[in-house]
Amino acid sequence: MHNDLVAALDIGGTKIAGALVDGSGGIHARAQRPTPAREDGETVMGAVAAVLGELRRSPHWLRVAAVGIGSAGPVDASAGAVSPVNIPGWRGFPLVDRVRRATGGLPVELVGDGVAMTAAEHWQGAARGYDNALCMVVSTGVGGGLVLGGRLHPGPTGNAGHIGHISVDLDGDLCPCGSRGCVERIASGPNIARRALEEGWRPGEDGDATAAAVAAAAAAGDPVAAASFERAAQALAAAIAATATLVEIRIAVIGGGVAGAGEVLFAPLRRALQDYARLSFVQGLVVAPALTGTDAGLLGAAAAVSPRLRGGAAATAAG
Template identity: 45%
Template sequence: MAVLAIDIGGTKCAVALTDASGDILTSEVAPTPSGGDAETLWRALWSLIETTVGAEPVDGVGVGCGGPMTWPDGVVAPLNMPGWRDGFPVVARLRERFPGVPVRIHNDAIALAAAEHWKGAGQGVDDMIGMVVSTGVGGGLILGGRLINGGTGNAGHIGHIVVDPAGPPCGCGGNGCLEAVARGPALAAWAVEQGWVPGTPAAGPVNPELSEREAAALYRENARATGRQLATDAAAGDQIAVAAMNRAGWALGLAIASATHLCDVDLVTIGGGLSQSGPLLFEPLEETLRTHARMGFSSRVRVVPAALGQEAGLIGAAALIVGGDRYWSP
């Protein structure tokens, strides 16, 4: 059995063939054409698929894609793919090319949660949330050993738990959401407001032969106010960057406490760029979580880094096909 797994993102698209146990047999990655119209984006994806599949017969197609989308019919309008912003029928197109086999899609964060449950840090856990903390904050919900869809396939939006009713505006139209506080760009913007200068010598000189002043100039030239830079600077001891990571940990801890009370999960996995920061993120997260999750059942929850790497999206896409009704019950 061969499964075609597709992971569609605003920066890159990845395509793989997997076997029935989700092991990747062959895969291809290519940058997503920026600024392409709907058909340009489709042709680029199709070319990647053809290269990967070749003459191999395919028994099913699983897709993870940035939201929003209509689900389960899979008309996608990813926020970061302008060419598809008006809605592109990616599932219908794939069905034309792969007639007679199942074609299934879910939000990319949900695919990552399915992957962590199936083959990652959540193996053997029946009740968990798989999170991604990066440019956005997303997630997927597994309860009773099954992926939860919700009424419209949108369950898992933990990034829009309100953590600070008086907090910053959110892209969703509300304000004070976890995502509005803890997404990389929001954290970086908050740090800049507090006086953070990305890549200042507090991070230590790149070249010990440079004077402090030369090093500072070099840093400023190369540094950008991004979540990644913020994590780098926090690791190097920049106090404002550390405060920003504390802020992210606080917001995550609050949202995870609330989610644990509502869903009685045993485990939360956190993937995405910011989760690479280790104790700088997880320590303040734990501190807030343990302050709020104090009932017998909720104090049990564990929060761990996601275990799967770059291929998690492909593994989650394959899970929609070969995971049985655990991951697909529209």
């Protein structure tokens, strides 16, 4: 029996998901637990151990060669530690060592969740066939990752491509990260909703004041809701164009809950890119919605482990 599976973990503030993933992206077992995000670090680790324990009971576990982890960040891959903003009990938590011990000494690879999504999209999604790509998660926060020269580029700590904290408004609002005018402060779901409410938009009878409700109102013709999405699209376009100018990406892939707004987001984003991506070598940049959906974190955690898993995406490179 070949050791041809990766045990993948997708760790976020809401859930801890696990799966056994093969070299074609097939999933052979799954496990999931809610994240006890407000509990102490050992309680959170207990949920991770429970997911791993369930996977280890699968008859396929004997085929597992390594473990891949995609975690909410910041992460420090060089130290094997995580400090997710939305899991306060984990600050410098030695996750790689603890997972290695929980799996009997298997090799463990750690990347940030934005990098994991990027690995998934390059392997199985919209960035497949591109050598140079930026992939973004636009949701409660804004994260991302890079593919450069046909290879995932996580950087020394596993955070490269964290585009949400590029400043696009020098005199903008103070961001929780400590900077001003960050993309995340303008384009994340909660901030799209916040801006719409501040400008006079009001939710319907159901009281739904989320970005999804703002998107629905924008699609129905509400000018204030549409303006909030246009502002978010402008911030994303400025950051994407800056990234393309710096490293010559050929495609920007956008996933996450806010991308679910569809053309409410993508139409003004493509228009704004025409204003920001002016140099000849960044014109013609492709913008596309992500394709890997809710399994992106698991597929990406698996792909980050093994270059063999990513080989198919680079084989027909177009970018």
